[in-house]
Amino acid sequence: MSELTPSQTVGPFYAYGLTPKGRAKWDPDGTYSWKETVGDNLVTPDVVGDRIRIEGTIYDGDGKPIPDAMLEIWQADGQGRYSNDPGSRKLSNAAFKGHGRSACDRDGVFSFDTVKPGAVVGPDGSKQAPHVLFCIFGRGMLRQVYTRMYFDGDAANATDPILKLVPADRRGTLMAKADGNTWRFDIHMQGDKETVFFEV
Amino acid sequence: MTLIYPRESLSAYPKYLTPDYKSTAKRSPTKPLILMPHTLTELTGPVYGHDAIQENDNDLTKQGKGEPLGERIIVHGYVLDEDKRPVADSLVEIWQANACGRYVHLVDQHPAPLDPNFTGAGRTVTDKSGYYKFITVKPGAYPWGNHYNAWRPNHIHFSVFGPSFLSRLVTQMYFPGDYLFPFDPIFNSVTDERDRARMISTFDLENTIPDWALCFRFDIVVRGRDKTPEDMD
Numbered sequence: 067m068s069e070l071t072p073s074q075t076v077g078p079f080y081a082y083g084l085t086p087k088g089r090a091k092w093d094p095d096g097t098y099s100w101k102e103t104v105g106d107n108l109v110t111p112d113v114v115g116d117r118i119r120i121e122g123t124i125y126d127g128d129g130k131p132i133p134d135a136m137l138e139i140w141q142a143d144g145q146g147r148y149s150n151d152p153g154s155r156k157l158s159n160a161a162f163k164g165h166g167r168s169a170c171d172r173d174g175v176f177s178f179d180t181v182k183p184g185a186v187v188g189p190d191g192s193k194q195a196p197h198v199l200f201c202i203f204g205r206g207m208l209r210q211v212y213t214r215m216y217f218d219g220d221a222a223n224a225t226d227p228i229l230k231l232v233p234a235d236r237r238g239t240l241m242a243k244a245d246g247n248t249w250r251f252d253i254h255m256q257g258d259k260e261t262v263f264f265e266v
Numbered sequence: 267m268t269l270i271y272p273r274e275s276l277s278a279y280p281k282y283l284t285p286d287y288k289s290t291a292k293r294s295p296t297k298p299l300i301l302m303p304h305t306l307t308e309l310t311g312p313v314y315g316h317d318a319i320q321e322n323d324n325d326l327t328k329q330g331k332g333e334p335l336g337e338r339i340i341v342h343g344y345v346l347d348e349d350k351r352p353v354a355d356s357l358v359e360i361w362q363a364n365a366c367g368r369y370v371h372l373v374d375q376h377p378a379p380l381d382p383n384f385t386g387a388g389r390t391v392t393d394k395s396g397y398y399k400f401i402t403v404k405p406g407a408y409p410w411g412n413h414y415n416a417w418r419p420n421h422i423h424f425s426v427f428g429p430s431f432l433s434r435l436v437t438q439m440y441f442p443g444d445y446l447f448p449f450d451p452i453f454n455s456v457t458d459e460r461d462r463a464r465m466i467s468t469f470d471l472e473n474t475i476p477d478w479a480l481c482f483r484f485d486i487v488v489r490g491r492d493k494t495p496e497d498m499d
Contacts, residue, residue, distance in 0.1 A: 068278035069348055071464050071486045072456040074438040075287075077423060079371035083361025083387035084425060096372065100387045103318050103357065127292035140311060140431045152309040153269045153429055153490075155355050165312035189303050199307050203436055206289025208280035208455050210434065214307075228302050236297075256296050265273065265299035266308055266432055 073209035078134050080203075081169055085136065088169030091177070104138075106168040108180040112161045115144020115181025119248040120198065120215065123174045126206075127256035131174025135204035137253075138167045139178055139215075141197075146184030182217070188227045195222035195229070202253065211263045215251045216240050228264075236262050269490040271304060271432045275348060276489075278464070280455035287451040288412055304432065311431035314357035316391050324390035326362075326402040330383030336365025336403030340473065340481040341439070344396040345426055348491035352396025353433075358486075359389040359425040360400060367406030376408050401479070407446060419446035419453060428488035439484045440466045 081088060082098040087105065089096035109117060120139070124132045142148050143162040150157050168176040180198075188194040198215040216223055218241040223229055229237055239261045242249035253261045282294035322328045327338060341360075345353040363369050363386060366378040370385050384403065392398045407417050421438040428435065440453065444466075447453055456462045467482040474481040 068275040068461065069350075069464075069487050070275050070278045070461075070489065071435065071437055072461050073279045073435060074423075074452060074455075074465065076425075076436045077438075079363075079369040079374060080361060080423065080425075081372075082370050082385060083359055083389075083423070086387070098370070098385070098387075100385060101320070101323075103314070103359070103389060127296075130292075132293065138434070140307065142307075148306065148310040150310060150313055152306065155313050157313065163312060186306055188305050194305060194307070197307070199431060201431065201434055204293060206287070206291075206293035207282070208284055208287065208290060208452070209282065210436065211282070211295060228305070231302055232300055255293050260295065260297050262297075263295045263299050265301045266271075266304065 075205060075208050076136055076203040078205040080136060085167060085169035089171060092171040092175070104165065104167040106166050106178050108163060108166045108178060110162055113143055113181055114161065115183070117179070117247060118182045119177060119179050120242065120251055121175065121177040121248055122251040122253060124170060124176065124202070124253040125174065125255065129257060132204055132255070133170050133172050133174055135170050135174070135176070135202060136167065137176045138165065138201045140165055140199040140201070141180065142183040142186050144181050144184050146186045185222055192227045193222065193225070195220050195226040212266050213253065213261050213263050214240055215242050217249065218243050232262050268493045269347070269429050270493050271430070271489045272491065278456065278458070278461040284451065284455040287455055308432050309430050311429065311433065312427060313355055314391060314427065315355055318357055319389055319391055324388050324400050326384065326386065326388045326400065329385055332383045334364065334381050334384035334403050338401070338479040339404050340399065340401055340475070340479050341422065341467065341484060342397070342399040342473065342481065343484040343486065345392050345398065345428070345486045345488065346396055347429060347488060350487070352392070352394065353428050353488065354392055354394045354396060356392040356396065357389065357427045358392060358398045360387070360422050362386045362402065362405040362422040363408055365403050365406050367408030378406070378408070404441070412451060417446055417449070419444040419450050424486065426486055426488060429490040433488040433490050435486065435488050437465060437486070441482065442466055442469055
């Protein structure tokens with residue numbers, strides 16, 4: 067018997083509590099007076115890594131943008147270091163939090179300003195290709211879905227232990243495409259292009 | 267101590283596709299999820315300390331020029347892992363409707379009054395024992411468009427961080443004895459009554475403050491438990 071507190075949807079009205087400034091970049095009037103704790107800019111003054119922007123659109127099963135989804139990311143810095151060790155509350159890498167949260171605009175667009183993560187250790191001493199973990203919430207989503215964003219063209223993708231678990235014809239849904247310093251990563255909840263979601 | 271995150275515990279969670287909650291139809295995965303081992307990425311997660319919050323962030327009755335209308339309440343409890351160990355320094359964020367059942371969100375169309383002294387947003391960080399506390403007003407019920415004459419039971423939205431990114435939880439806290447429970451597809455998306463019971467706060471007379479405010483207790487259990495020898499096989 068599980069002891070967990072069950073998950074429930076974030077609902078349509080989370081913005082003034084969780085992303086009060088989240089729409090400021092698209093709509094100066096669309097912000098709330100409440101202060102922001104978790105935002106979409108992960109860049110810190112002394113972070114190690116190349117600055118990048120992650121940008122994408124999230125779509126529902128009809129191919130319509132989802133304007134009220136909330137996306138969170140978790141990632142390592144440019145040297146593949148997370149802010150802390152597993153289970154530890156001490157920050158072994160205090161220079162980079164590695165956590166971000168983005169609202170969506172009316173057209174389902176989200177974005178993060180961050181750094182490109184380095185390779186991270188994987189199971190049994192393997193090495194994971196650079197990736198960003200996504201956790202997605204929304205109205206109509208009773209629990210979060212997890213996915214991963216990889217960087218298209220990175221040689222390490224060929225040997226990534228997690229990508230190997232994904233059928234070859236679906237791996238493309240996890241590949242962000244470069245456009246200068248911006249990496250485009252669209253998310254499809256359903257349909258022919260349905261993004262790979264992970265059971266974790 | 268190494269924490270593990272058994273997938274069996276997720277049986278308490280709703281299914282992605284829950285037809286009675288209509289918005290799930292186009293927003294739930296249709297292809298099988300890919301089973302994957304937990305790597306360093308999943309086993310770590312953000313830590314927010316007390317510098318993330320400011321005075322009165324956890325007192326929703328003190329964020330306006332005056333006091334909000336409604337029934338003043340205290341909501342408190344512990345954030346715990348699956349072994350019931352406290353989760354210290356856990357960022358806990360809440361948002362809720364006002365006493366009339368109206369959110370300040372820009373797209374809320376419910377024709378109930380806004381309260382100039384109430385936004386309904388709060389946050390705090392748990393102490394060493396995993397304890398958190400909010401002072402707020404009891405949220406009202408409100409209608410929604412899911413089906414004819416649909417009303418949400420009174421609830422407060424919670425967002426919580428745990429020992430790793432796998433422990434991340436967004437949930438809703440309900441109030442004991444709500445007459446809307448049998449009719450709410452979101453509440454009933456959790457199909458086992460024992461699991462649903464853990465989303466319902468309990469009335470806490472012991473911590474109710476005489477002549478001032480009723481108290482409700484809501485403990486939150488997030489993913490993560492200690493590895494036992496049989497897990498090593």
